[in-house]
Amino acid sequence: MPSPNTLALFGRLGSIMKPYGSIELHGCRVGAAMNGRRLLAGMAWACGVRISGGMRSQRGGIDASRFEGPTTAICPSGQTLANGSRSVVGLCQD
Numbered sequence: 001m002p003s004p005n006t007l008a009l010f011g012r013l014g015s016i017m018k019p020y021g022s023i024e025l026h027g028c029r030v031g032a033a034m035n036g037r038r039l040l041a042g043m044a045w046a047c048g049v050r051i052s053g054g055m056r057s058q059r060g061g062i063d064a065s066r067f068e069g070p071t072t073a074i075c076p077s078g079q080t081l082a083n084g085s086r087s088v089v090g091l092c093q094d
Contacts, residue, residue: 007046014047024071025053031072032056040074048076050084 013023023043030036031053044051052073075084 007042010043010046014049017047017049019048022050022052023047025051028054028057030054037072037074040072041078044074044076050075050081 017023025031025040031040032055036053040051040053050073052071054068055070055072073081075081079087
């Protein structure tokens with residue numbers, strides 16, 4: 001879990017996001033190792049939105065705006081991706 005100061009910064013970011021928003025981290029392999037998954041989980045918890053990160057090196061240049069390959073996605077409150085997605089769809093329909 002990130003430090004309390006880092007979580008506070010992420011929390012401020014989450015305060016400006018809609019509950020159906022999401023964040024993608026395009027850094028190479030950020031979602032591959034345990035430290036990266038802990039970062040994603042801490043950010044998801046603090047921001048209240050789904051966070052995803054690449055599992056392997058990503059392309060740069062004009063291809064940097066999209067993921068190339070597998071990703072890891074973490075939903076807030078430890079929800080599965082399926083349950084988190086259903087919750088988001090429910091918010092959009094209200």
